């Protein structure tokens with residue numbers, strides 16, 4: 109069984125607090141959770157909502173149909189009541205004028221007044237919700253003690269109890285298993301991957317929806333001894349990260365499209381200097397400022413070639429919080445091993461989507477630095493860009509080996525890093541650098557496949573579309589449709605084995621993407637000559653859900 | 667003292683004969699040698715321009731990055747390894763124009779680096795366009811009818827935002843330049859030296875003689891360089907009435923390392939000992 113709760117209201121009314129309480133309590137009771145956020149770019153007013161989906165089996169995306177709405181204002185009901193299922197319930201304060209029969213109009217404000225904490229209204233609503241789902245009060249109080257300061261914990265828990273007592277029970281739910289999970293969103297998972305992967309320096313400039321990566325790191329910087337620096341602009345962020353990388357620490361930066369655009373010149377500097385670097389682009393709708401708090405997958409084209417001149421890079425998209433963790437740690441190793449740029453793509457949907465998953469397995473992570481030692485560097489003068497079979501030159505860091513100095517240069521340079529305009533050296537250096545693309549091609553991971561063994565209809569997507577597409581395939585398979593989906597994580601170099609295998613026999617190829625132009629389809633066409641037959645594209649700033657994918661497929665494709 | 671020749675390299679130097687840079691380079695080597703800094707302990711960081719070629723002409727670690735972007739990587743590498751002596755050598759265009767924003771915030775951040783600006787009041791490498799320090803009305807290879815923007819006063823700017831070490835030197839006075847460089851390198855925090863340097867090819871106004879006739883050394887006995895308001899006033903002195911050389915302002919203040927205390931107390935960031943498992947404890951935050 110899966111249930112879906114929407115918590116809505118103007119910015120500043122506290123829907124965040126309610127959702128944290130509800131998510132934590134349900135998680136502790138052993139339910140699987142998937143929650144996602146729909147926010148406006150403002151601090152007060154407007155309309156925001158969070159959807160919390162929970163159930164007794166794993167959940168990997170959001171869902172349109174609602175079982176309960178917690179409405180902190182009238183707009184919430186106006187906007188979302190049509191999505192309420194037949195057995196659905198609305199919870200709101202008694203003062204709201206709502207003409208819907210299955211509404212629990214609780215005196216939430218009065219309850220908050222009774223506990224002498226006007227901000228506890230949300231806790232009362234959370235209490236009502238828990239009762240509606242027939243849950244007992246076990247494990248609840250601990251959540252309040254963890255979340256709030258001492259006094260507010262008391263009053264909030266008290267308000268919760270009042271809401272709980274007031275509401276009737278509506279749903280009969282089977283019990284869940286014991287909780288063994290973590291509940292984490294995409295950006296926090298990237299940050300956890302960065303910490304596990306040994307990032308020592310993260311420089312960034314705030315920009316939604318990348319900011320929370322920096323926040324997750326900075327709140328742990330004292331504890332870990334890493335440095336998180338909020339810099340003056342994204343140009344500084346990436347150049348500072350390159351300086352830190354030069355000096356030998358694992359460095360990383362993150363931003364969204366506009367900030368990434370400012371970093372572009374320095375991406376190319378990475379290409380010339382061959383310094384390990386990982387850059388996250390957490391996408392939001394463009395062009396320009398676009399919609400700051402919404403989602404899109406429209407920067408794939410951009411990041412594939414961003415930077416003047418030609419140099420090797422790896423581009424990967426993370427698909428869910430678990431993937432985000434492991435791929436971030438992997439990206440750091442690849443950047444070091446090949447002295448390349450690795451770009452990680454995510455987006456607002458995944459950045460803010462929290463999912464219950466198994467705790468990360470830290471024994472699967474290693475930190476592999478690939479530094480050369482004094483004995484590996486021959487000759488009296490260190491050749492930072494020494495030609496080698498693989499194209500990767502032995503790398504030492506400055507200050508560590510007496511007598512050896514490291515010269516890194518943005519110009520074309522000779523093996524010492526010294527400026528050169530020689531045609532021979534230029535050609536040799538280009539060959540050396542570009543050779544790494546072959547090495548990267550050996551590192552790439554095939555896309556994930558879901559579906560029947562031999563699909564007639566093959567869906568293709570990437571990154572955060574994984575959850576919705578996986579669920580869509582399950583729904584279509586339940587209807588007996590011969591369907592499968594390939595969801596790409598690694599995008600460049602493009603893995604083509606599974607693609608060729610399934611595309612060879614499928615009758616229809618359909619790309620499903622959060623952009624206007626079908627950027628994955630374009631990449632596949634460019635790299636393999638394989639054309640899509642049809643596409644489901646969405647660029648309204650909201651993530652497609654599995655239900656909509658299925659209905660659009662039926663209407664537009666099948 | 668070390669032999670300054672340990673910093674020599676054989677590579678060809680592409681500055682114009684007679685360029686002021688030919689005096690700045692040996693001064694730097696001299697200062698480093700006197701401070702007994704080995705080549706591997708020093709990083710010369712630059713952007714792009716004639717001045718910014720300095721890392722190529724030295725046997726020391728070098729990072730020759732992007733135009734205007736010398737300050738960010740310099741800070742990044744110093745934060746990463748506090749044991750390195752990080753010294754920026756770049757032009758006036760690079761430091762005050764393309765990279766102006768980084769200068770402001772570098773000063774605020776106060777990482778312990780030295781920023782030496784080769785100020786020839788012109789864009790040398792790109793053949794003579796106006797820079798942020800070119801005089802109003804000066805004709806250039808681009809501003810045919812004269813420069814239409816006011817020049818900035820880099821030192822007044824630095825004093826006004828609280829840079830703890832603000833100095834001016836002249837490429838024509840090596841001995842003084844070496845002393846100022848040494849003091850700046852030893853200073854804990856962001857140290858800015860504006861070095862007046864004639865560009866014989868493209869700046870026909872601010873020639874060697876033009877500078878020589880105007881520069882004078884601040885009288886250390888009567889001038890209190892810890893007085894910020896006096897320093898600001900001093901920094902505004904420019905032109906025919908004289909151009910002061912010396913440390914105009916010096917103030918000991920907390921550096922980035924003092925502010926991020928575990929960096930000051932612990933080992934260099936690059937020597938941080940860390941295993942993936944050390945991060946596993948954060949799983950508790952998501953239970």
Ligand SMILES: Cc1ncc(C[n+]2csc(CCOP(=O)(O)OP(=O)(O)O)c2C)c(N)n1
Nearest residue numbers: 714715716717733757758759760789790791
């Ligand atoms: C992004 C970018 N813009 C422009 C240039 C071209 N450029 C190179 S150096 C320079 C100005 C150099 O002037 P300055 O920094 O004063 O150095 P100088 O040559 O005078 O020593 C310019 C405009 C560049 N390399 N990169």
Ligand SMILES: [Mg+2]
Nearest residue numbers: 757758788790
């Ligand atoms: Mg200049």
